[in-house]
Amino acid sequence: MARQMTGAEMVIKALQDQGVEHIFGYPGGAVLPIYDELFQQDKVRHILVRQEGGAVHAAEGYARSTGKVGVVLVTSGPGATNAVTGLTDALMDSIPLVCITGQVPTHLIGNDAFQECDTVGITRPCTKHNWLVRDVNDLARVLHEAFYVAKTGRPGPVVVDIPKDVQFGTGNYVGPSNIQHKTYKPRMKPEQTAVRDAVDLLANAKKPVFYTGGGVINSGPKASQLLREFARLTGYPVTSTLMGLGAFPASDKQWLGMLGMHGTYEANLAMHDCDVMFCVGARFDDRITGRLDAFSPGSKKIHIDIDPSSINKNVHVDVPIIGDVAYVLEDMLRVWKAKSPQLDKAAHKAWWKQIEGWRAKHSLSYKKHDDFIMPQYAVERLYELTRDKDVYITTEVGQHQMWAAQFFHFDEPNRWMTSGGLGTMGYGLPAAVGAQLAHPKSLVVDIAGDASILMNIQEASTAVQYHLPVKVMILNNQYMGMVRQWQQLLHGNRLSESYTEALPDFVKLAEAYGWSGVYCDKPADLDDAIKQMIETPGPVIFDCRVANLANCFPMIPSGKAHNEMLMGEEVSDELVGSAIGKEGKALV
Amino acid sequence: MVQTQKQTHYPSLTTHEGIVQRTLSIVVDNEPGVLARVIGLFSGRGYNIDSLTVTETEHAKHVSRITIVTTGTPMVIAQIKAQLERLVPVHRVGDLTEGGRPIERELALVKVGGKGEKRIEALRMAEIFRANVIDASTEHFVFEVTGKSSKIEQFISIMTELGLVEVARTGIAAISRGAQVS
Numbered sequence: 001m002a003r004q005m006t007g008a009e010m011v012i013k014a015l016q017d018q019g020v021e022h023i024f025g026y027p028g029g030a031v032l033p034i035y036d037e038l039f040q041q042d043k044v045r046h047i048l049v050r051q052e053g054g055a056v057h058a059a060e061g062y063a064r065s066t067g068k069v070g071v072v073l074v075t076s077g078p079g080a081t082n083a084v085t086g087l088t089d090a091l092m093d094s095i096p097l098v099c100i101t102g103q104v105p106t107h108l109i110g111n112d113a114f115q116e117c118d119t120v121g122i123t124r125p126c127t128k129h130n131w132l133v134r135d136v137n138d139l140a141r142v143l144h145e146a147f148y149v150a151k152t153g154r155p156g157p158v159v160v161d162i163p164k165d166v167q168f169g170t171g172n173y174v175g176p177s178n179i180q181h182k183t184y185k186p187r188m189k190p191e192q193t194a195v196r197d198a199v200d201l202l203a204n205a206k207k208p209v210f211y212t213g214g215g216v217i218n219s220g221p222k223a224s225q226l227l228r229e230f231a232r233l234t235g236y237p238v239t240s241t242l243m244g245l246g247a248f249p250a251s252d253k254q255w256l257g258m259l260g261m262h263g264t265y266e267a268n269l270a271m272h273d274c275d276v277m278f279c280v281g282a283r284f285d286d287r288i289t290g291r292l293d294a295f296s297p298g299s300k301k302i303h304i305d306i307d308p309s310s311i312n313k314n315v316h317v318d319v320p321i322i323g324d325v326a327y328v329l330e331d332m333l334r335v336w337k338a339k340s341p342q343l344d345k346a347a348h349k350a351w352w353k354q355i356e357g358w359r360a361k362h363s364l365s366y367k368k369h370d371d372f373i374m375p376q377y378a379v380e381r382l383y384e385l386t387r388d389k390d391v392y393i394t395t396e397v398g399q400h401q402m403w404a405a406q407f408f409h410f411d412e413p414n415r416w417m418t419s420g421g422l423g424t425m426g427y428g429l430p431a432a433v434g435a436q437l438a439h440p441k442s443l444v445v446d447i448a449g450d451a452s453i454l455m456n457i458q459e460a461s462t463a464v465q466y467h468l469p470v471k472v473m474i475l476n477n478q479y480m481g482m483v484r485q486w487q488q489l490l491h492g493n494r495l496s497e498s499y500t501e502a503l504p505d506f507v508k509l510a511e512a513y514g515w516s517g518v519y520c521d522k523p524a525d526l527d528d529a530i531k532q533m534i535e536t537p538g539p540v541i542f543d544c545r546v547a548n549l550a551n552c553f554p555m556i557p558s559g560k561a562h563n564e565m566l567m568g569e570e571v572s573d574e575l576v577g578s579a580i581g582k583e584g585k586a587l588v
Numbered sequence: 589m590v591q592t593q594k595q596t597h598y599p600s601l602t603t604h605e606g607i608v609q610r611t612l613s614i615v616v617d618n619e620p621g622v623l624a625r626v627i628g629l630f631s632g633r634g635y636n637i638d639s640l641t642v643t644e645t646e647h648a649k650h651v652s653r654i655t656i657v658t659t660g661t662p663m664v665i666a667q668i669k670a671q672l673e674r675l676v677p678v679h680r681v682g683d684l685t686e687g688g689r690p691i692e693r694e695l696a697l698v699k700v701g702g703k704g705e706k707r708i709e710a711l712r713m714a715e716i717f718r719a720n721v722i723d724a725s726t727e728h729f730v731f732e733v734t735g736k737s738s739k740i741e742q743f744i745s746i747m748t749e750l751g752l753v754e755v756a757r758t759g760i761a762a763i764s765r766g767a768q769v770s
Contacts, residue, residue, distance in 0.1 A: 125628055183678060291599050309671045311670070312667075316663075558598070559599060
C-alpha cells in the first residue's frame, strides 16, 4: 500500500524495511532532514565516524564480516567526495554497499551552490550504479532498487543522491516487495553443458588445482561448504587469492596456501604446472597471473564467475561457467556424484608428491632473531595466541598485509577483511570498527603498518564512542615497507620518500584517544605484549617494533612467471644488507 | 630492437592480436546519464569509439538505441560487450557485425561555397551521389547526402576540391538484415 510521507521519512522507512540495523555516516547541511528523522526513531542505529572515508570502509568491514549490505549516509560536496575512495575500494573487491548522499536542492544543481558537487558524475565510474533522485515519488523505488542492485549478481557499491528539497517533499512510499527491476537480472544458475564439461575436465585431470577467490566468500557460507565438500570428494589441492582466504580451511591437508605475487612456492608452482585449473570466483588479477604469456601455459582452465565480463578478460579460459558459485558448485557436485568418475589415482599421487617437494622448500621461512622482532614472527605469534578465540582480522595495505595473509591462517570465511583490488592504505582501522560493531563479543584485530594506520587514525575516536574494543597491532618498521621493497628491487635502492621521519609515539597517541597503548621491541617479551593487547578491555594500540628492513618473500618479481619466484633466503641478506643506508643503520 | 622498457610491478603486454571493427547496437533505458555511463565506460577502460549515434527509439517505453562503431582485438571486443551488458540500464547489446553484414547508413550535411564552373560541377556531382540541395544562394549550396560512410567520405573528398566550407555528419545508424531483432 502506498503511503504518504516526506522523502527523509522514506529514507528511514526504506532502511527499516530492508532490515538495516546499522548505518555509518557523518551529518552535514544537505542531509539534515534525514538526520532529523534518524533522531526520532530507534530501529536504525547510526554510527558517527570521524571522516566520511572511514564510514565507507567501516561499512565494508561490516558487510564483509556479515554478508549483509553496508549502509553509508553522508552529506553533499566534500561528504560525497571523501566517500569516493571507499566506493572504489568496494567496487574492486565486490562489497555490497548502499551510500546515500545529500545533494543541494534541485533548483540549485549546476549552479556551483555551497557544498555542491556532481556526485553522480564523480561516482559513476566507481559504483556499480548510481541514481540522482529528482522526484520524491521515485525515491522509495530507487532506494529498494539500490539494495537489490548492490547485493544481486556481483555485489558492489551504489550511490543514491538525494537533493534536500526531495528530502523535504512529500510523496508515496512503496515497500520493497513491489519492486521488480526492469533490466538488471544477472544469471545465477549455470548452463548445464558447461557444468558437465567442467566435471569431465576435472575427472580426467592428472595435475589439477583449485584456484578460489573472493567470489566464494561473496556467494555466502553455503558456497564455502560446497567448495570444501567438492575439494574433499576429489582430493585435489586448493589455493586461494588474497580475497578468498578462509573459504577453504588453512588447516586442511589439501591447502597449499595463498597464491600470487607473495603466495607460497607450492601454490604458484602448482598453478604453473597443473593440467586442469579450476578457478572458482576469482578473476585472474595481475597480482595472480604475473606474466600473462607464461601463466599456467599447459593447463585447461575452468572459470566460474557471476560476472560475464570477468570471463576471458585477462586469460583465455576453456570452460567458462556464468553463475553464482554456490549454484554452480551444487550442480557440479550433483553431476560428479552421479557420474562417480574413475580418477587417475597414480597420476594424482605423483602430483601430490611433486607438490610435497615444493612444500619442502618452506618458502615462507625466515630467520628469527633474538634481539629484534621479525614481523613474520609477530603475526605467527598473534595467530598462535588467538587460536582459541573468535577472531576477525582486518589489515591496512603493504608488507604487513602480505605477512598477515601468509602467517595468519583462516579456517572460516568472512573472518578476513582486507583491501585487495584497490590496495587502500587506511582501510583496516575503520573496517575493524565495522566488523567489531557487527560482532561485539569477538576479538577484532587490525594488523597494521605504521604508515597506513595514520591514514584513518581519526576513527580511533569512533571506536571509543561506541565502546568497540578493537585491537590495532602495528608492525612498526618506520618505513612504507612495500614501497621501500620495490625501490630496493627496481630503483637502485634509492629510498625516495619511503622513510617516515617523524612518527608519533603510538602509545601516547592511543592514550590521547582514550585507548590503551602497548609497546614491545623484544622477541622475548612479544607473547606477553600480545596477551596484554588481547586482555586489556577496550580498544588497544600495540606498537610492535619490528625489524626495519625485513622484506616480504617469496615473491614473483615483475615480468616473471610463477616458476621464477624469488625466495627469501636467496635475496634477503645481500639485498637487505645493501639497503641499509646511513639513516637505516642508525635504526636497526 | 633495443629493450628500453623500464621494470614496473605490473606485467607487461605479452599478447598481440589483430584489430577488428565492430558495429554494436545497445538498447538502453532512456534515463538521465545513461549515455555518460556508456561513453564513460569506453573512455575509462581505454576502448575506441569510431562513431556514435543515439536517440530515443521507443518513446512510450523510454527506450533508446545507441549505435557504436568500435575497434579492438577480438578479446577487447568481447570485453566491451560484456562490460556494456553489465551496466544496469542496458537492456541488450547486439553485435551487428557478428550477426552478418548489417545495414549501416550515415547522413551528412555538406556546405560548399564558390562561383562559376566549380559551382556547376558541385551540383553535377551532387546529382551523381543523389545528394539533395536543401539550402542555396548564389554563393553556396548545402547538400544532404545519405549512405554508407565510404560514399560520404568520397563525396566530401570531391567537394573539398570544389569549395567545401564545412561538414556535419550524424555518425552511423545501423540495423541487422532480415526479420529478426538485432
